[in-house]
Amino acid sequence: MTATAVGGGTGDTRALPPTPPGPPAPTRRRSARRRGYLVFLLPGILLSVGVIVVPLVMTVGVSFTRWTGIGRPQWIGLRNYSRLVRDENFWASFEHIALLILAMAVLPTLIGLVLAAVLFDYVAKVVGPRTASLLRAGLYLPQVLPVAVSGIVWGWILHPSYGALNSILDRLHLRALAVNWLGDPKYALYSVMAIMVWVQVGYPVVMFMSGLSRVDPELYEAADLDGASWWQRFSRIAVHLIRPEIYVVLVTTTIAGLKIFGQIFVLTRGGPGNATLVPSYFAYKNYFEKAAVGYGSAISTVLTLIIVLLTVVFLRIQARGQRMDGS
């Protein structure tokens, strides 16, 4: 990829004239301006080849082999993939991811829209901007914690025997509600989902509030004069104008959801049974616990394909949205 990109040069959309081999004087000045920069890209190219390109190609290659990590990989063609399609754990891990994307991308975006609008449009104006930013900081706090640490916090709070939640429920004489939040396959995934909403909600709130501050207040005033209700103003003007932020939040959180590892590792290790198994942890287990490197590579390759495809689709949608705004 890198090699073709160096030689290709098709992507340069700048309005520079094509530079023929022996250019006349003015053009030579321009090409001279462009010369001598490639050397600055060299460290980036070399490091990317070593850390990204080669490992990526190796993983895709290994996904067609059987390999324990020792000795020579044995070529088995597509057998890892056909095994993957029949592996119910693999499908389960993607079902769990779908629910986790709901908890990490969709719900936080919806909740974040409402909270951002209330904070920006109501609290900041009626109570004061300092109160609004204080409340915003509180909602954002879970975002600054390392994933492992938020996992520890919740792992303890939800612990069946010494966790805070069950001991509170106990004291309120609600023993019946005190279940094994993370240890019971019936509840584990939902508990993780609730934790992820808690982790994520601050991010859209901050992004959307900064987006809302771009909105020209005159638009609101015009809407007020037209007798628009607060809800109409919110849904017709605000949501429309902060669409770029909504896209960015949805893309980044969806991809974060597909990649989730840390919380699962700390909270449940994919269990109980496989109740909270996710693709990244599934791959990790195959690499480092089962020494099934070929199979783990196949899982990673599928996950990578999904993420790259999703990125392309989102970039397309976003580009189309921008073109429509521009016209």
Added chain:
Amino acid sequence: MATAEATRATGRHPAAPGAKATGRRRQGRGPARHVVLAGLVVLVLLTVAPLLVVALNAVKSPADYAAHGPLGMPHSVYLRGIADFWNRVDFGRKLLNSFLVSAAVAVGGVILSVLNAYALGIGRVRGRTWFLVFFLVANLLPQEVLVYPLYYVSKSLHLYDTLTIVIIIFIVIQGSFGTYLLTSVYASFPGELLDAAEVDGAGRFRVLWRIVVPVSRPTLSVLLTFFFVWTWNEFFLPLVFLISSDQQTVPVALGVLQGERMMDATTTSASALLGIVPAVLFFLIFQRTLTRGVMAGSVK
């Protein structure tokens, strides 16, 4: 914004005492206002509650916890739990490791981003759109697809279980994001500045060091901050690469200790608090940088 609001406000209800002090009249809708505000405050309190409960129990003696449960106020501030945990896992060492890795990645990542973005955004080398797509994808790739070959190769290079390999990998991953972001900033870099330098006969490197870097310093400080915090919080790759206890970073050390038998409620709280405090400190320190940087970006 505030003045526009003030002129628009009808002041049907001369509202709270705070408003009187500023002399500004605000639209308040009586009870509705209090309900919305109270709801939000409760929500925010619920959000920070888990962290407060952790802090509360981290400074409680096990006996106190056993007697009064997780919500009772600590009868005396008991720091033995934190100190014991600190010593048992050699937490100072973990903090130092985390700091070394994060600082090295932040600096290295910014340097790499600047070099790449200089060539792509200002130099406009050929095929730069493809380079940008590559760097974007490189940053979005799941680390699982890179980890095993990196693990395998680092073992044969004797870099496995060293901070160096983690630093190198994260410089490239964070630098990819930085390249993507910084290239768009540099693409609109004021051409007059570059032309003037060229007239003075300054070479490419001199222009970069003397003009481009100083002018873009606000953006670079934002990148530096992001890289530091992101690397501090990273879990997966450090978990795989840093296995011996004296190489571990804070999240890895805390993460692998979970589920060990020696953990009880107060020890777990103590360990969690030790993970929370640096993160919140960075948040408070860096918020200023970020606010300034974001503002500098919007002025541009």
